Amino acid sequence: AQSVSQHNHHVILSEAASLELGCNYSYGGTVNLFWYVQYPGQHLQLLLKYFSGDPLVKGIKGFEAEFIKSKFSFNLRKPSVQWSDTAEYFCAVNAFRNGNKLVFGAGTILRVKS
Amino acid sequence: NAGVTQTPKFQVLKTGQSMTLQCAQDMNHEYMSWYRQDPGMGLRLIHYSVGAGITDQGEVPNGYNVSRSTTEDFPLRLLSAAPSQTSVYFCASSPRDRPYEQYFGPGTRLTVT
Numbered sequence: 001a002q003s004v005s006q007h008n009h010h011v012i013l014s015e016a017a018s019l020e021l022g023c024n025y026s027y028g029g030t031v032n033l034f035w036y037v038q039y040p041g042q043h044l045q046l047l048l049k050y051f052s053g054d055p056l057v058k059g060i061k062g063f064e065a066e067f068i069k070s071k072f073s074f075n076l077r078k079p080s081v082q083w084s085d086t087a088e089y090f091c092a093v094n095a096f097r098n099g100n101k102l103v104f105g106a107g108t109i110l111r112v113k114s
Numbered sequence: 115n116a117g118v119t120q121t122p123k124f125q126v127l128k129t130g131q132s133m134t135l136q137c138a139q140d141m142n143h144e145y146m147s148w149y150r151q152d153p154g155m156g157l158r159l160i161h162y163s164v165g166a167g168i169t170d171q172g173e174v175p176n177g178y179n180v181s182r183s184t185t186e187d188f189p190l191r192l193l194s195a196a197p198s199q200t201s202v203y204f205c206a207s208s209p210r211d212r213p214y215e216q217y218f219g220p221g222t223r224l225t226v227t
Contacts, residue, residue, distance in 0.1 A: 009154065032214050043204065044157075044218040090156055094214035101172070102214055104149075104156035 004093050006105035013081050014113050021076040021108050023091030032094040033074040034102070035065055039087045047089070050074065061085070083114040116140050118219035120205050126225045127195040135190040135222050137205030143217070144210040146188040147172070148180065150201040151221070157204065163188055164213075195226045 007022040025031065035047040048059025055067040065076045074091060091105040121136045139146065147162040149172075159172030163182040177199060179191040188207075192199060202223050206216040 004156075006156075034215075036218075043220045046215070046217075049215065092157075101159060101162070102147075102216060104158070106154055106156040 004091055004103050004105040006089075006091055006108050008108050009106065010109050010111070012111045012113065015083055016080045017112075019076070019078040019081045019085070019110070021089055021091075021110070023074045023076065023105060025072050025074070025091075025093045025095075025103075027072075027093060027095035030096045033065070033067060034092040034094075035059065035063070035074075035076050036090045036092060036104075037087050038090065038107075044090065047076075081110075081112050083112045086110060086112045118205055118207050118217055120203075120219040120222050122222060123220065124223050126227065127192070128227055129196060131195050133192055133195065135192075135203055135205075135224070137188045137190065137219060138186050139188075139205075139207040139217070139219075140186065141207060141209070141217065142185060143207035144185065145208040145213045145216075146182065147206045147208075147216065148178070148188070148190045149204045149206065150174065150199075151204060152201050160190065160203075192224075195224075197226045200224060200226045 005024045033050040036044045037047045038044045048057050050057045050067045058064045063078050067074050088107045088109045090107045092102045118139045144165045148160040149157040151157050158174045161180040163169045166185050169180050202221050204221050205219040208216045
């Protein structure tokens with residue numbers, strides 16, 4: 001079945017550590033890719049998005065993601081995390097064959113220790 | 115702009131009760147969607163609408179009804195609540211030219227006992 005996979009459900013890091021969260025999808029063809037973040041007690045916010053062009057996308061708060069088409073991946077990175085990055089992160093994919101629907105991964109809970 | 119608003123924030127229901135979760139947006143977005151969020155399962159699409167008067171089923175529509183009489187409002191109705199519907203419900207909206215770029219409401223946490 002076509003899906004979006006996030007490899008780690010829980011990640012614990014110390015402040016200043018580097019972060020990489022994996023996201024793979026199984027849709028062929030043209031895709032639009034998103035990372036959303038949900039801080040504790042808050043609603044989902046768009047962190048960054050990829051539609052086309054430069055496969056390295058920069059988002060808010062120092063996050064970036066790289067689209068690797070050959071690997072069907074869209075991994076999220078941040079060179080140095082802060083305690084305030086503690087949140088749940090969701091990868092989401094829109095495949096043109098799915099129309100306007102977004103399919104979400106299961107989410108990765110990141111806890112940053114101060 | 116208030117963005118996407120949802121009421122109530124919290125609700126407890128008994129099995130078999132019905133209720134409506136409200137969602138409104140003031141961005142004049144054509145597309146609106148309802149998701150449920152369950153631990154370890156991400157967000158799953160319940161129903162969506164591409165404009166007033168038009169709705170369609172998502173991934174997990176059973177037990178839920180929707181209607182879209184205006185562009186602004188997209189209520190979700192639980193006809194006969196079941197414990198399996200205990201979840202956090204998010205409403206989202208998006209513009210016609212970027213339908214997959216969704217703006218989310220704050221969510222409604224529903225518990226069915």
